[in-house]
Amino acid sequence: MSLGLLSLNEGPRKQGRFVLEILCLLPNFLPPIFILLSTLNIIEPFPMGVAGIVIVHTLMNFGLVAVLLAGIIENKMGGMVELAYVEGASRRYFLWKGLFPTLRKDFWLLGLFIFVVCFGSFAVPLIVGGGKGTTVEVLIYEKIRLSSDWGDAVLLAFLQSTFIFALSFIASRGKGSHSTRVANLSLIKSRSGVVVVAGLSFLYLFGYVQGFVSGLSMISTFYEVQSALFWNFLGSMALGLSVGLLCYLGLLAIAYCWPKAWFEKFLNGYVAPSTSLACFSLLILTPNESFYPFIKIPVALTLLSLNSLFRMGWDSELHALQSQMTVAYAMGASHKQIFKEILFPQISTRAGLLAGIASVWACGDFAVSRILAHRDLSIAMMTETLMSGYRLNQAIVLSSLIILSGLLCFTACVGGSRVLRRKFAP
Structure with a gap:
């Protein structure tokens, strides 16, 4: 999807990229209740538990990852992509021998960031956990709400906070860079990535609109x-x-x-x-x-x-x-x-x-x-x-x-x- 966004970074296509980036970021910046409603309306029967939590978090964060990764490739790899294109390297060869090895640390830090975001989530597991996907956050909630066990709840919260603090501190150590000029990224552009972005965006938008139209009758x-x-x-x-x-x-x-x-x-x-x-x-x-x-x-x-x-x-x-x-x-x-x-x-x-x-x-x-x-x-x-x-x-x-x-x-x-x-x- 990030390679699809990069295929729209020149001339009048930039407007299309701006629209796609908004669609990508919308699930992440809207309150979780909208993605929950859309997903539950589309997927029937919905798999409650860990599988359901993973599905919702994926739909919420896929666009954010695509936009961040497109920016990383554009800023850190622009010159290298242009040089490989001039030298006649194939797209597949460059991806496996150039892009992935060079951005290995960035992939790791980006994955770590998303892990931290999902690990501390409360609203999504509370709704779609269904008692089968009890996360630490939901367990703390149950310890206090159901058994009034504040001692265990505080201990769990301390361990969770320490763990998240350590991981987020590591994730924050990644240093970004800014390119001084727009590079030619023709070697790695992917129109199919645009189709994937549009397809997933249509999925959650359709689920919401279809439910809204059906609900008007009630x-x-x-x-x-x-x-x-x-x-x-x-x-x-x-x-x-x-x-x-x-x-x-x-x-x-x-x-x-x-x-x-x-x-x-x-x-x-x-x-x-x-x-x-x-x-x-x-x-x-x-x-x-x-x-x-x-x-x-x-x-x-x-x-x-x-x-x-x-x-x-x-x-x-x-x-x-x-x-x-x-x-x-x-x-x-x-x-x-x-x-x-x-x-x-x-x-x-x-x-x-x-x-x-x-x-x-x-x-x-x-x-x-x-x-x-x-x-x-x-x-x-x-x-x-x-x-x-x-x-x-x-x-x-x-x-x-x-x-x-x-x-x-x-x-x-x-x-x-x-x-x-x-x-x-x-």
């Missing part, structure tokens, strides 16, 4: 719960905007503490706390009713999302401004002045964009909310309830409100960050 069943739909939509908006605001402040706090070598190493190695343990820790702090879930759920989602946002370009954004900070320090500027006059005007918009992504994730969350809420407080939770009752078509129709609330929250976060930049920037 829309009358929602008339009885109009009041619940209205209040849960407002609940989704409240959760999304709260998480967006907290993530925006969290990203600015990271920028304020920058640069510190130990802090960067920690952020590169740290993935996220155990979802189950973090949620249950917040659960016992205050009552699980009234307005308390609207405080605890955003805090939990921020803790779980912030490091992912850091890895989605926030670190490179701060590295790009490090030379300006060094000059400012040399000229006697204070840390507070540097943040206010140099960093904030340049990073506020990017922080708002990343916070908007986090707000979309929050609107589609059901796993964290299911632990910390005493009843359905959002559209995602209502959708998950319908999924559990095997009413998939109705759940898909209802999930369209998640998209609407996510778009509204995303727009509010991006627009708000721009307003703050203009208002407070000197």
Whole structure:
């Protein structure tokens, strides 16, 4: 698939590559509930357990791997591909003798990264594990929820966090490179890769659209719960905007503490706390009713999302401004002045964009909310309830409100960050 993306890197075809990359990344950046709904609707009967978890994670991450690998090949192998093409090497010979041996370490680190992401997953095993695919995260959840065994749960969470920290620290040591010019990649381009990307993208899009169309015939069943739909939509908006605001402040706090070598190493190695343990820790702090879930759920989602946002370009954004900070320090500027006059005007918009992504994730969350809420407080939770009752078509129709609330929250976060930049920037 990555070779298919590389076949669209010249002239007017670049627009087609941009569209395909969006389709590739969509399953990874949308809340997991959409891929779960689409997959469950297409594959009948769905294999619950480890096989089902693997299928869902593959559909979620295939596009991300293709895009990352295409970038690695383009930046690291462009000159070598061009030289092999001029020398008359065959495509198959170059792939086996040139590309795979050269990028062996990159393949290893990329695989390690995906392993870490899937190893710490909670939402997917919770829905499609079916009791047969109990992961460490689900086991922690069961230890606390079913047997109230906090000792074993804390020990499991500590071992899991240590293991993920070690692996993610290794995965973060891969160094990227940037090509200075566009190379001729005709030797390794593959039109069949475009077909594979389009086919898999069509698979999950068709599953969702087909379920949505089928569910429209049952829309009358929602008339009885109009009041619940209205209040849960407002609940989704409240959760999304709260998480967006907290993530925006969290990203600015990271920028304020920058640069510190130990802090960067920690952020590169740290993935996220155990979802189950973090949620249950917040659960016992205050009552699980009234307005308390609207405080605890955003805090939990921020803790779980912030490091992912850091890895989605926030670190490179701060590295790009490090030379300006060094000059400012040399000229006697204070840390507070540097943040206010140099960093904030340049990073506020990017922080708002990343916070908007986090707000979309929050609107589609059901796993964290299911632990910390005493009843359905959002559209995602209502959708998950319908999924559990095997009413998939109705759940898909209802999930369209998640998209609407996510778009509204995303727009509010991006627009708000721009307003703050203009208002407070000197």
